[in-house]
Amino acid sequence: MTGDTRGGLLRRHRDFRLLWCGEVAGKFGASVTGVAMPLIAVSTLHAGTFEVSLLSAATWLPWLLIALPAGVWVDRLRRRPIMLAAAAVSLLLFAGVPAAAWGGLLSIGLLLAVALLAGTAAVFFQTAYSAYLPSILEPADQPEGNAKLHGSASAAQIAGIGSGGLIAQLAGAVNGMYANAATFLVSLLCLAGIRHREPRPAGAERPPRALVKEIGEGLRLVAGDPWFRTLTAFGATSNVALVGYQSILVVFLVRDVGLAPGAVGGLIAAASTGGVAGAFAARRVAARIGTARATLLFELGLALFAVLIPLTFAGAGLLLYVAGGFCVSAGVVAGNVIKASFQQSYCPPGLLGRLTASTAFLNYGTIPLGALLGGALGTALGVRPAMWIMTAGVPLAALILWFSPIRRCRDLPASPSPGARQTGDDEPAAGPVTSSPLP
Numbered sequence: 001m002t003g004d005t006r007g008g009l010l011r012r013h014r015d016f017r018l019l020w021c022g023e024v025a026g027k028f029g030a031s032v033t034g035v036a037m038p039l040i041a042v043s044t045l046h047a048g049t050f051e052v053s054l055l056s057a058a059t060w061l062p063w064l065l066i067a068l069p070a071g072v073w074v075d076r077l078r079r080r081p082i083m084l085a086a087a088a089v090s091l092l093l094f095a096g097v098p099a100a101a102w103g104g105l106l107s108i109g110l111l112l113a114v115a116l117l118a119g120t121a122a123v124f125f126q127t128a129y130s131a132y133l134p135s136i137l138e139p140a141d142q143p144e145g146n147a148k149l150h151g152s153a154s155a156a157q158i159a160g161i162g163s164g165g166l167i168a169q170l171a172g173a174v175n176g177m178y179a180n181a182a183t184f185l186v187s188l189l190c191l192a193g194i195r196h197r198e199p200r201p202a203g204a205e206r207p208p209r210a211l212v213k214e215i216g217e218g219l220r221l222v223a224g225d226p227w228f229r230t231l232t233a234f235g236a237t238s239n240v241a242l243v244g245y246q247s248i249l250v251v252f253l254v255r256d257v258g259l260a261p262g263a264v265g266g267l268i269a270a271a272s273t274g275g276v277a278g279a280f281a282a283r284r285v286a287a288r289i290g291t292a293r294a295t296l297l298f299e300l301g302l303a304l305f306a307v308l309i310p311l312t313f314a315g316a317g318l319l320l321y322v323a324g325g326f327c328v329s330a331g332v333v334a335g336n337v338i339k340a341s342f343q344q345s346y347c348p349p350g351l352l353g354r355l356t357a358s359t360a361f362l363n364y365g366t367i368p369l370g371a372l373l374g375g376a377l378g379t380a381l382g383v384r385p386a387m388w389i390m391t392a393g394v395p396l397a398a399l400i401l402w403f404s405p406i407r408r409c410r411d412l413p414a415s416p417s418p419g420a421r422q423t424g425d426d427e428p429a430a431g432p433v434t435s436s437p438l439p
Contacts, residue, residue, distance in 0.1 A: 009144055015136045015194045016145060020152060022190035023129065026087070027153040029183030030122070031160020032167060033094065036180065037111060039173040040097070047108050056371075058115035062123045063364040070123050071357020072214040075350060078198045079132035080191060086125035087188040093118050095181035101174045127360070131352040134344045136196045143341040147283045155276045218354030222362065227346065227412065228355065230404040231339055234299070235363040237400060241393030242332070243370030245309065248378045248386060253321070256384050258314045267318060271325025278330035282337035290410035291338050298338070300398035302331030307395075310387035328394060342412045 009016050037055050041047040074082060093114050100106045137145045167176040222228045249268070253259045259267065278298065286294040308324030311317070347355050370390075377386035401407070 009137075009141060009148060013137070013141070015196045016141075018190040018193050019129075019133070019136065020149060022083075022087070022187040023149055024152045024156045025183040025186040025190070026090075026125070028156040028160045029090075029094075029180040029187075031156065032176070032180045032183070033118075034160070036167070036173055036176045037115065040106075040177075041108060041111060043173050044101070045106065045108050045111070054112060055115050058112050059119040059122075060364060060367055061116065062120040063360055066120060067123055067127070067357045067361040067364070068215045068218065068354075069357075070127050071218055071354040074124070074127045074131055074353030074357070075214070078200070079128040079135070079353075080194060080196075080198060082124050082128040083132065084188060084191050086121040086128070087184050087191060089121045090118050090125075091181050091184040091188060093121070094177050094184065097177040098174045106174070123357075123360075127353055127356050130340070130343075130356040131349075132198075134349065134352070135198055136194070139345060142344050143283050143286070143337075146340040146344075147279050147337050152279075155273075214354065215358075218351065218358035221347075221351055221355055222358045226405055227342070228359070230400065230406060231342075232359045232362050234397060234400040235359065236366045238299075238303075238394060238397035239363055239366045240370040240373065241390050241397050242328075243367050244374035244377075244390035244393065245306075245387055247371040247374040248383055248390075251378065252310075252383045252387050253312070257312050257318070257321075259318070267321065268325070271322050272329050274326035274329030274331075275333040277326070278332070278334035279337055281330070282334040285334070286338055291342065291412045292406045292409045295335055295338050295406055295412070296398075296401055298331040298334040299401055300395060302327040302334075303395040303398050306391040307388075309391050310384055324391075338412070345414050346412070 009020075011017075041055060097106070097111070097114060100110055133145060133149070134142060167179050171179070222232050250264055253264050253267065282294070282298070285297065289297070305324045305327035308320045309328075312321040312324075343355060344352065374386060374390050377389055381389075406412070
């Protein structure tokens with residue numbers, strides 16, 4: 001780690017630069033996969049609508065099945081080797097899809113297996129990555145690091161969405177998976193080049209029977225702390241609304257608005273640039289008005305613009321979708337930047353993996369519910385009325401933040417209050433986390 005404050009992190013901090021390159025490459029590859037895998041299912045395997053939807057479900061299912069034990073394992077082990085293993089597994093899985101096609105073994109069942117295993121690797125990678133960042137950055141550098149990682153990841157996702165179809169068109173949907181495999185090769189090489197070596201975590205020799213107890217510690221940490229409890233409840237609720245309208249967005253733009261299918265990706269990518277703007281603005285706004293107030297501004301204030309989306313109509317009315325989607329994306333990413341820095345500062349390091357896994361388990365667990373709700377409302381009431389209901393839910397979910405301790409303070413706390421207990425029942429309570437106050 002370094003305390004040097006001259007210049008930006010990407011210029012002066014070699015290990016962070018490598019971590020940043022690896023994360024951006026992985027996010028780009030994941031976005032390409034999100035386009036290429038359904039295209040393989042539809043164009044090559046002639047899969048039905050339900051079978052295609054199962055690919056998305058298989059990607060998210062591991063968060064429900066193994067996120068909680070993964071958080072315990074991440075806290076017991078060094079995080080960088082976990083990330084290396086996850087990147088290597090993803091590389092082999094995605095490179096294996098065109099190899100299976102050449103051998104005549106490609107099937108929807110194989111794609112589902114790849115999606116499930118790659119989703120499992122993503123659980124370990126993301127959990128370890130969230131807990132690893134504080135080990136290579138000083139507390140004062142962590143807000144900048146989170147902003148750069150979230151902003152660049154948003155840009156990479158936008159580029160992946162826009163290029164996924166183009167790659168599939170030029171190389172074929174199956175061969176397009178090689179592009180995704182190449183991004184994980186870049187990620188693997190970048191992670192391998194990081195020089196910082198973590199110390200062996202405390203509690204690494206705990207017996208396997210302690211697994212359930214440690215999972216409970218992570219869940220109790222979320223449930224027992226008012227700040228974690230509020231942010232997790234908000235994330236889980238807002239995901240229902242966000243995924244609910246996103247699950248029927250393409251149908252809305254094509255059938256109700258009358259947009260040509262080929263233009264849908266470009267329009268969604270344009271609105272998604274709000275994520276880059278949000279990551280850029282998060283630290284600056286938080287430094288000026290405080291992290292708690294900035295959280296309300298981004299997550300509640302910008303969320304109000306979501307109701308512009310169902311007003312969209314052809315022609316100039318497309319600007320309504322771009323404006324609404326831009327503000328929602330900016331608010332979500334900016335809020336995530338602030339929340340990530342808060343968690344890394346506030347949570348004891350030995351519990352950070354379990355915290356990440358517990359919040360992801362609860363937040364991502366509502367994603368299938370949101371998708372089903374959006375589809376059910378669209379079928380029963382029509383797509384535009386369903387869009388009204390789900391987009392209205394975005395700012396309504398943020399009322400959880402308004403009626404919480406966040407509204408009554410300028411900044412989120414930098415460490416637990418004196419006497420707060422954030423460890424297991426048989427462990428000594430952690431003292432205040434030593435870190436600089438958030439900007």
